[in-house]
Amino acid sequence: MGEGNATAEDGEFSVRMEFGSRELVISAIKSYTISRGVDYTVYELELQTFYAKYKGYGAGCDWLIRASLIRKKACWEIRRYNGKHTCTIDTISQDHAKLDSDIIAEAIKPLVEADLSIKVKSIIAEVQSRFNYIVSYRKAWLAKQKFVVKVFGDWKVSYQTLPIWLKAMTAKMPRSRVQIKTLTVYRESEEVQGVRVLHRIFWRLYPCIVAFIHCKPLVQVDGTHLYGKYKGALLVVVAQDGN
Incomplete structure:
Protein backbone atom coordinates (compact mmCIF):
# COMPACT_ATOMS: atom_id res chain seq x y z
CA MET A 1 0.00 0.00 0.00
CA GLY A 2 2.80 2.38 0.86
CA GLU A 3 4.52 1.95 -2.50
CA GLY A 4 1.32 2.34 -4.49
CA ASN A 5 2.07 -0.50 -6.91
CA ALA A 6 -0.10 -3.37 -8.09
CA THR A 7 1.05 -6.33 -5.98
CA ALA A 8 -0.51 -9.27 -7.80
CA GLU A 9 1.89 -11.75 -9.37
CA ASP A 10 0.92 -10.76 -12.92
CA GLY A 11 1.10 -7.05 -12.11
CA GLU A 12 -2.69 -6.65 -12.34
CA PHE A 13 -4.93 -4.70 -10.00
CA SER A 14 -7.61 -6.38 -7.95
CA VAL A 15 -10.74 -5.27 -6.14
CA ARG A 16 -10.07 -4.15 -2.54
CA ILE A 29 -2.42 3.24 -12.97
CA LYS A 30 -0.10 5.36 -15.11
CA SER A 31 2.76 2.90 -14.63
CA TYR A 32 0.44 0.01 -15.48
CA THR A 33 -0.74 1.51 -18.78
CA ILE A 34 2.74 2.70 -19.74
CA SER A 35 4.19 -0.80 -19.31
CA ARG A 36 1.43 -2.28 -21.50
CA GLY A 37 1.49 0.37 -24.20
CA VAL A 38 -2.17 1.34 -23.71
CA ASP A 39 -3.88 4.53 -22.63
CA TYR A 40 -6.98 5.49 -20.67
CA THR A 41 -9.48 8.33 -20.38
CA VAL A 42 -10.51 9.75 -17.00
CA TYR A 43 -14.30 9.72 -16.60
CA GLU A 44 -14.49 10.91 -13.01
CA LEU A 45 -11.80 12.74 -11.10
CA GLU A 46 -12.86 14.05 -7.71
CA LEU A 47 -11.28 14.40 -4.30
CA GLN A 48 -12.72 11.03 -3.24
CA THR A 49 -12.99 9.13 -6.53
CA PHE A 50 -10.85 8.23 -9.55
CA TYR A 51 -12.60 6.45 -12.43
CA ALA A 52 -10.90 5.64 -15.75
CA LYS A 53 -11.61 3.54 -18.86
CA TYR A 54 -9.48 2.25 -21.70
CA LYS A 55 -9.31 4.88 -24.42
CA GLY A 56 -10.88 2.51 -26.92
CA TYR A 57 -13.46 1.20 -24.45
CA GLY A 58 -16.16 -0.87 -26.11
CA ALA A 59 -14.17 -1.63 -29.23
CA GLY A 60 -13.06 -5.10 -28.21
CA CYS A 61 -11.78 -4.13 -24.77
CA ASP A 62 -13.81 -3.13 -21.71
CA TRP A 63 -10.95 -2.34 -19.31
CA LEU A 64 -11.91 0.07 -16.56
CA ILE A 65 -10.89 0.84 -13.00
CA ARG A 66 -12.50 2.79 -10.19
CA ALA A 67 -10.86 3.73 -6.89
CA SER A 68 -12.37 5.56 -3.93
CA LEU A 69 -11.27 7.02 -0.63
CA ILE A 70 -12.25 4.83 2.33
CA ARG A 71 -12.27 7.19 5.28
CA LYS A 72 -12.63 4.48 7.93
CA LYS A 73 -9.42 2.84 6.72
CA ALA A 74 -7.72 6.14 5.85
CA CYS A 75 -6.70 4.72 2.48
CA TRP A 76 -7.75 4.45 -1.17
CA GLU A 77 -9.26 1.19 -2.37
CA ILE A 78 -9.94 -0.33 -5.80
CA ARG A 79 -13.74 -0.70 -5.82
CA ARG A 80 -14.26 -1.89 -9.38
CA TYR A 81 -11.93 -3.53 -11.86
CA ASN A 82 -12.75 -5.33 -15.10
CA CYS A 87 -7.24 -5.38 -26.71
CA THR A 88 -4.35 -5.90 -29.10
CA ILE A 89 -1.99 -3.04 -29.84
CA ASP A 90 -0.86 -3.07 -33.46
CA THR A 91 1.72 -0.33 -33.07
CA ILE A 92 3.38 1.22 -30.06
CA LEU A 111 20.63 9.59 -11.37
CA VAL A 112 20.02 13.24 -10.49
CA GLU A 113 20.89 12.67 -6.83
CA ALA A 114 24.24 11.21 -7.93
CA ASP A 115 24.95 13.92 -10.51
CA LEU A 116 22.97 17.16 -10.51
CA SER A 117 24.63 18.19 -13.77
CA ILE A 118 23.45 15.08 -15.63
CA LYS A 119 22.69 15.82 -19.27
CA VAL A 120 19.16 15.63 -20.65
CA LYS A 121 20.33 13.14 -23.29
CA SER A 122 21.32 10.76 -20.49
CA ILE A 123 17.86 11.13 -18.96
CA ILE A 124 16.24 10.30 -22.31
CA ALA A 125 18.42 7.19 -22.57
CA GLU A 126 17.47 6.12 -19.03
CA VAL A 127 13.76 6.53 -19.77
CA GLN A 128 14.12 4.48 -22.96
CA SER A 129 15.92 1.76 -21.01
CA ARG A 130 13.27 1.61 -18.27
CA PHE A 131 10.04 2.21 -20.17
CA ASN A 132 10.97 1.41 -23.79
CA TYR A 133 9.78 4.84 -24.93
CA ILE A 134 11.74 7.76 -26.35
CA VAL A 135 10.49 10.95 -24.72
CA SER A 136 11.02 14.44 -26.07
CA TYR A 137 13.90 16.62 -24.95
CA ARG A 138 11.48 19.08 -23.33
CA LYS A 139 9.70 16.37 -21.31
CA ALA A 140 13.02 15.02 -20.01
CA TRP A 141 14.22 18.56 -19.20
CA LEU A 142 11.00 19.34 -17.30
CA ALA A 143 11.35 16.11 -15.31
CA LYS A 144 14.84 17.09 -14.19
CA GLN A 145 13.68 20.60 -13.21
CA LYS A 146 10.79 19.18 -11.18
CA PHE A 147 13.12 16.88 -9.27
CA VAL A 148 15.60 19.70 -8.58
CA VAL A 149 12.75 21.91 -7.30
CA LYS A 150 11.52 19.06 -5.11
CA VAL A 151 14.94 18.70 -3.48
CA PHE A 152 16.24 22.27 -3.41
CA GLY A 153 13.12 24.40 -3.82
CA ASP A 154 12.40 26.73 -6.73
CA TRP A 155 14.16 30.00 -7.57
CA LYS A 156 11.67 32.18 -5.74
CA VAL A 157 11.91 30.15 -2.55
CA SER A 158 15.72 30.18 -2.74
CA TYR A 159 15.86 33.97 -2.96
CA GLN A 160 13.31 34.33 -0.15
CA THR A 161 15.46 32.07 2.02
CA LEU A 162 18.63 34.12 1.44
CA PRO A 163 18.00 36.72 4.21
CA ILE A 164 17.26 33.92 6.68
CA TRP A 165 20.51 32.18 5.79
CA LEU A 166 22.49 35.40 6.23
CA LYS A 167 20.81 36.10 9.56
CA ALA A 168 21.82 32.62 10.76
CA MET A 169 25.38 33.27 9.58
CA THR A 170 25.69 36.54 11.50
CA ALA A 171 24.17 34.88 14.55
CA LYS A 172 27.04 32.38 14.52
CA MET A 173 29.65 35.09 13.78
CA PRO A 174 28.14 38.27 15.27
CA ARG A 175 30.78 40.67 13.96
CA SER A 176 30.37 39.61 10.35
CA ARG A 177 28.73 42.20 8.13
CA VAL A 178 25.83 41.93 5.69
CA GLN A 179 24.39 44.63 3.44
CA ILE A 180 21.28 44.04 1.35
CA LYS A 181 19.81 46.50 -1.13
CA THR A 182 16.33 45.94 -2.54
CA LEU A 183 14.24 47.77 -5.12
CA THR A 184 10.63 48.85 -5.24
CA VAL A 185 8.27 46.92 -7.51
CA TYR A 186 6.00 48.86 -9.86
CA ARG A 187 2.95 47.65 -11.74
CA GLU A 188 1.64 50.04 -14.39
CA SER A 189 3.61 52.92 -12.82
CA GLU A 190 2.12 52.27 -9.37
CA GLU A 191 4.20 50.98 -6.48
CA VAL A 192 3.28 47.50 -5.24
CA GLN A 193 2.98 47.73 -1.48
CA GLY A 194 4.75 45.19 0.69
CA VAL A 195 6.89 43.75 -2.11
CA ARG A 196 10.61 44.31 -2.66
CA VAL A 197 13.03 42.57 -5.02
CA LEU A 198 16.71 41.90 -4.50
CA HIS A 199 19.07 44.34 -6.19
CA ARG A 200 22.40 43.35 -4.70
CA ILE A 201 23.88 41.88 -1.57
CA PHE A 202 27.31 42.00 0.06
CA TRP A 203 28.62 39.97 3.00
CA ARG A 204 31.95 39.64 4.70
CA LEU A 205 32.87 37.09 7.34
CA TYR A 206 34.45 38.30 10.57
CA PRO A 207 37.56 36.02 10.31
CA CYS A 208 38.26 37.63 6.92
CA ILE A 209 37.85 41.11 8.40
CA VAL A 210 40.40 40.57 11.18
CA ALA A 211 42.81 38.74 8.87
CA PHE A 212 42.84 41.49 6.25
CA ILE A 213 45.53 43.53 8.06
CA HIS A 214 47.93 40.62 7.50
CA CYS A 215 47.31 40.51 3.74
CA LYS A 216 49.13 42.20 0.90
CA PRO A 217 47.72 45.62 -0.09
CA LEU A 218 46.09 44.02 -3.13
CA VAL A 219 42.70 42.45 -3.73
CA GLN A 220 41.58 40.28 -6.62
CA VAL A 221 38.00 40.29 -7.86
CA ASP A 222 36.58 37.42 -9.87
CA GLY A 223 33.03 36.78 -10.98
CA THR A 224 30.73 34.30 -12.62
CA HIS A 225 27.45 34.91 -14.38
CA LEU A 226 24.27 33.34 -13.01
CA TYR A 227 22.39 31.33 -15.61
CA GLY A 228 19.25 30.45 -13.69
CA LYS A 229 15.80 32.01 -13.93
CA TYR A 230 17.11 35.29 -12.50
CA LYS A 231 20.23 36.69 -14.13
CA GLY A 232 23.07 38.44 -12.37
CA ALA A 233 26.65 37.88 -11.28
CA LEU A 234 28.36 36.40 -8.25
CA LEU A 235 31.55 38.28 -7.32
CA VAL A 236 34.29 37.03 -5.02
CA VAL A 237 37.00 39.24 -3.52
CA VAL A 238 40.24 37.50 -2.55
CA ALA A 239 43.27 38.79 -0.65
CA GLN A 240 46.63 37.03 -0.18
CA ASP A 241 48.42 36.44 3.06
CA GLY A 242 51.66 38.40 3.32
CA ASN A 243 53.64 35.18 3.81
Whole structure:
Protein backbone atom coordinates (compact mmCIF):
# COMPACT_ATOMS: atom_id res chain seq x y z
CA MET A 1 0.00 0.00 0.00
CA GLY A 2 2.80 2.38 0.86
CA GLU A 3 4.52 1.95 -2.50
CA GLY A 4 1.32 2.34 -4.49
CA ASN A 5 2.07 -0.50 -6.91
CA ALA A 6 -0.10 -3.37 -8.09
CA THR A 7 1.05 -6.33 -5.98
CA ALA A 8 -0.51 -9.27 -7.80
CA GLU A 9 1.89 -11.75 -9.37
CA ASP A 10 0.92 -10.76 -12.92
CA GLY A 11 1.10 -7.05 -12.11
CA GLU A 12 -2.69 -6.65 -12.34
CA PHE A 13 -4.93 -4.70 -10.00
CA SER A 14 -7.61 -6.38 -7.95
CA VAL A 15 -10.74 -5.27 -6.14
CA ARG A 16 -10.07 -4.15 -2.54
CA MET A 17 -6.41 -3.47 -3.29
CA GLU A 18 -5.39 -0.56 -1.05
CA PHE A 19 -3.17 2.47 -1.58
CA GLY A 20 -1.91 5.09 0.82
CA SER A 21 -3.09 8.12 -1.17
CA ARG A 22 -4.90 9.33 -4.29
CA GLU A 23 -1.56 10.25 -5.86
CA LEU A 24 -0.25 6.69 -5.41
CA VAL A 25 -3.36 5.24 -7.08
CA ILE A 26 -2.98 7.47 -10.13
CA SER A 27 0.77 6.81 -10.29
CA ALA A 28 0.19 3.05 -10.20
CA ILE A 29 -2.42 3.24 -12.97
CA LYS A 30 -0.10 5.36 -15.11
CA SER A 31 2.76 2.90 -14.63
CA TYR A 32 0.44 0.01 -15.48
CA THR A 33 -0.74 1.51 -18.78
CA ILE A 34 2.74 2.70 -19.74
CA SER A 35 4.19 -0.80 -19.31
CA ARG A 36 1.43 -2.28 -21.50
CA GLY A 37 1.49 0.37 -24.20
CA VAL A 38 -2.17 1.34 -23.71
CA ASP A 39 -3.88 4.53 -22.63
CA TYR A 40 -6.98 5.49 -20.67
CA THR A 41 -9.48 8.33 -20.38
CA VAL A 42 -10.51 9.75 -17.00
CA TYR A 43 -14.30 9.72 -16.60
CA GLU A 44 -14.49 10.91 -13.01
CA LEU A 45 -11.80 12.74 -11.10
CA GLU A 46 -12.86 14.05 -7.71
CA LEU A 47 -11.28 14.40 -4.30
CA GLN A 48 -12.72 11.03 -3.24
CA THR A 49 -12.99 9.13 -6.53
CA PHE A 50 -10.85 8.23 -9.55
CA TYR A 51 -12.60 6.45 -12.43
CA ALA A 52 -10.90 5.64 -15.75
CA LYS A 53 -11.61 3.54 -18.86
CA TYR A 54 -9.48 2.25 -21.70
CA LYS A 55 -9.31 4.88 -24.42
CA GLY A 56 -10.88 2.51 -26.92
CA TYR A 57 -13.46 1.20 -24.45
CA GLY A 58 -16.16 -0.87 -26.11
CA ALA A 59 -14.17 -1.63 -29.23
CA GLY A 60 -13.06 -5.10 -28.21
CA CYS A 61 -11.78 -4.13 -24.77
CA ASP A 62 -13.81 -3.13 -21.71
CA TRP A 63 -10.95 -2.34 -19.31
CA LEU A 64 -11.91 0.07 -16.56
CA ILE A 65 -10.89 0.84 -13.00
CA ARG A 66 -12.50 2.79 -10.19
CA ALA A 67 -10.86 3.73 -6.89
CA SER A 68 -12.37 5.56 -3.93
CA LEU A 69 -11.27 7.02 -0.63
CA ILE A 70 -12.25 4.83 2.33
CA ARG A 71 -12.27 7.19 5.28
CA LYS A 72 -12.63 4.48 7.93
CA LYS A 73 -9.42 2.84 6.72
CA ALA A 74 -7.72 6.14 5.85
CA CYS A 75 -6.70 4.72 2.48
CA TRP A 76 -7.75 4.45 -1.17
CA GLU A 77 -9.26 1.19 -2.37
CA ILE A 78 -9.94 -0.33 -5.80
CA ARG A 79 -13.74 -0.70 -5.82
CA ARG A 80 -14.26 -1.89 -9.38
CA TYR A 81 -11.93 -3.53 -11.86
CA ASN A 82 -12.75 -5.33 -15.10
CA GLY A 83 -9.53 -7.25 -15.23
CA LYS A 84 -6.83 -7.53 -17.87
CA HIS A 85 -6.79 -5.71 -21.17
CA THR A 86 -8.28 -7.79 -23.99
CA CYS A 87 -7.24 -5.38 -26.71
CA THR A 88 -4.35 -5.90 -29.10
CA ILE A 89 -1.99 -3.04 -29.84
CA ASP A 90 -0.86 -3.07 -33.46
CA THR A 91 1.72 -0.33 -33.07
CA ILE A 92 3.38 1.22 -30.06
CA SER A 93 3.97 4.93 -30.35
CA GLN A 94 7.40 6.38 -29.71
CA ASP A 95 6.10 8.24 -26.67
CA HIS A 96 3.23 7.69 -24.22
CA ALA A 97 0.75 10.34 -23.08
CA LYS A 98 0.82 9.14 -19.47
CA LEU A 99 4.63 9.03 -19.35
CA ASP A 100 4.67 12.60 -18.08
CA SER A 101 7.40 14.61 -16.39
CA ASP A 102 6.17 13.58 -12.90
CA ILE A 103 6.62 9.86 -13.66
CA ILE A 104 10.01 10.53 -15.27
CA ALA A 105 11.14 12.71 -12.34
CA GLU A 106 10.53 9.84 -9.92
CA ALA A 107 12.28 7.35 -12.22
CA ILE A 108 15.45 9.43 -12.61
CA LYS A 109 15.73 10.28 -8.92
CA PRO A 110 18.88 8.16 -8.28
CA LEU A 111 20.63 9.59 -11.37
CA VAL A 112 20.02 13.24 -10.49
CA GLU A 113 20.89 12.67 -6.83
CA ALA A 114 24.24 11.21 -7.93
CA ASP A 115 24.95 13.92 -10.51
CA LEU A 116 22.97 17.16 -10.51
CA SER A 117 24.63 18.19 -13.77
CA ILE A 118 23.45 15.08 -15.63
CA LYS A 119 22.69 15.82 -19.27
CA VAL A 120 19.16 15.63 -20.65
CA LYS A 121 20.33 13.14 -23.29
CA SER A 122 21.32 10.76 -20.49
CA ILE A 123 17.86 11.13 -18.96
CA ILE A 124 16.24 10.30 -22.31
CA ALA A 125 18.42 7.19 -22.57
CA GLU A 126 17.47 6.12 -19.03
CA VAL A 127 13.76 6.53 -19.77
CA GLN A 128 14.12 4.48 -22.96
CA SER A 129 15.92 1.76 -21.01
CA ARG A 130 13.27 1.61 -18.27
CA PHE A 131 10.04 2.21 -20.17
CA ASN A 132 10.97 1.41 -23.79
CA TYR A 133 9.78 4.84 -24.93
CA ILE A 134 11.74 7.76 -26.35
CA VAL A 135 10.49 10.95 -24.72
CA SER A 136 11.02 14.44 -26.07
CA TYR A 137 13.90 16.62 -24.95
CA ARG A 138 11.48 19.08 -23.33
CA LYS A 139 9.70 16.37 -21.31
CA ALA A 140 13.02 15.02 -20.01
CA TRP A 141 14.22 18.56 -19.20
CA LEU A 142 11.00 19.34 -17.30
CA ALA A 143 11.35 16.11 -15.31
CA LYS A 144 14.84 17.09 -14.19
CA GLN A 145 13.68 20.60 -13.21
CA LYS A 146 10.79 19.18 -11.18
CA PHE A 147 13.12 16.88 -9.27
CA VAL A 148 15.60 19.70 -8.58
CA VAL A 149 12.75 21.91 -7.30
CA LYS A 150 11.52 19.06 -5.11
CA VAL A 151 14.94 18.70 -3.48
CA PHE A 152 16.24 22.27 -3.41
CA GLY A 153 13.12 24.40 -3.82
CA ASP A 154 12.40 26.73 -6.73
CA TRP A 155 14.16 30.00 -7.57
CA LYS A 156 11.67 32.18 -5.74
CA VAL A 157 11.91 30.15 -2.55
CA SER A 158 15.72 30.18 -2.74
CA TYR A 159 15.86 33.97 -2.96
CA GLN A 160 13.31 34.33 -0.15
CA THR A 161 15.46 32.07 2.02
CA LEU A 162 18.63 34.12 1.44
CA PRO A 163 18.00 36.72 4.21
CA ILE A 164 17.26 33.92 6.68
CA TRP A 165 20.51 32.18 5.79
CA LEU A 166 22.49 35.40 6.23
CA LYS A 167 20.81 36.10 9.56
CA ALA A 168 21.82 32.62 10.76
CA MET A 169 25.38 33.27 9.58
CA THR A 170 25.69 36.54 11.50
CA ALA A 171 24.17 34.88 14.55
CA LYS A 172 27.04 32.38 14.52
CA MET A 173 29.65 35.09 13.78
CA PRO A 174 28.14 38.27 15.27
CA ARG A 175 30.78 40.67 13.96
CA SER A 176 30.37 39.61 10.35
CA ARG A 177 28.73 42.20 8.13
CA VAL A 178 25.83 41.93 5.69
CA GLN A 179 24.39 44.63 3.44
CA ILE A 180 21.28 44.04 1.35
CA LYS A 181 19.81 46.50 -1.13
CA THR A 182 16.33 45.94 -2.54
CA LEU A 183 14.24 47.77 -5.12
CA THR A 184 10.63 48.85 -5.24
CA VAL A 185 8.27 46.92 -7.51
CA TYR A 186 6.00 48.86 -9.86
CA ARG A 187 2.95 47.65 -11.74
CA GLU A 188 1.64 50.04 -14.39
CA SER A 189 3.61 52.92 -12.82
CA GLU A 190 2.12 52.27 -9.37
CA GLU A 191 4.20 50.98 -6.48
CA VAL A 192 3.28 47.50 -5.24
CA GLN A 193 2.98 47.73 -1.48
CA GLY A 194 4.75 45.19 0.69
CA VAL A 195 6.89 43.75 -2.11
CA ARG A 196 10.61 44.31 -2.66
CA VAL A 197 13.03 42.57 -5.02
CA LEU A 198 16.71 41.90 -4.50
CA HIS A 199 19.07 44.34 -6.19
CA ARG A 200 22.40 43.35 -4.70
CA ILE A 201 23.88 41.88 -1.57
CA PHE A 202 27.31 42.00 0.06
CA TRP A 203 28.62 39.97 3.00
CA ARG A 204 31.95 39.64 4.70
CA LEU A 205 32.87 37.09 7.34
CA TYR A 206 34.45 38.30 10.57
CA PRO A 207 37.56 36.02 10.31
CA CYS A 208 38.26 37.63 6.92
CA ILE A 209 37.85 41.11 8.40
CA VAL A 210 40.40 40.57 11.18
CA ALA A 211 42.81 38.74 8.87
CA PHE A 212 42.84 41.49 6.25
CA ILE A 213 45.53 43.53 8.06
CA HIS A 214 47.93 40.62 7.50
CA CYS A 215 47.31 40.51 3.74
CA LYS A 216 49.13 42.20 0.90
CA PRO A 217 47.72 45.62 -0.09
CA LEU A 218 46.09 44.02 -3.13
CA VAL A 219 42.70 42.45 -3.73
CA GLN A 220 41.58 40.28 -6.62
CA VAL A 221 38.00 40.29 -7.86
CA ASP A 222 36.58 37.42 -9.87
CA GLY A 223 33.03 36.78 -10.98
CA THR A 224 30.73 34.30 -12.62
CA HIS A 225 27.45 34.91 -14.38
CA LEU A 226 24.27 33.34 -13.01
CA TYR A 227 22.39 31.33 -15.61
CA GLY A 228 19.25 30.45 -13.69
CA LYS A 229 15.80 32.01 -13.93
CA TYR A 230 17.11 35.29 -12.50
CA LYS A 231 20.23 36.69 -14.13
CA GLY A 232 23.07 38.44 -12.37
CA ALA A 233 26.65 37.88 -11.28
CA LEU A 234 28.36 36.40 -8.25
CA LEU A 235 31.55 38.28 -7.32
CA VAL A 236 34.29 37.03 -5.02
CA VAL A 237 37.00 39.24 -3.52
CA VAL A 238 40.24 37.50 -2.55
CA ALA A 239 43.27 38.79 -0.65
CA GLN A 240 46.63 37.03 -0.18
CA ASP A 241 48.42 36.44 3.06
CA GLY A 242 51.66 38.40 3.32
CA ASN A 243 53.64 35.18 3.81
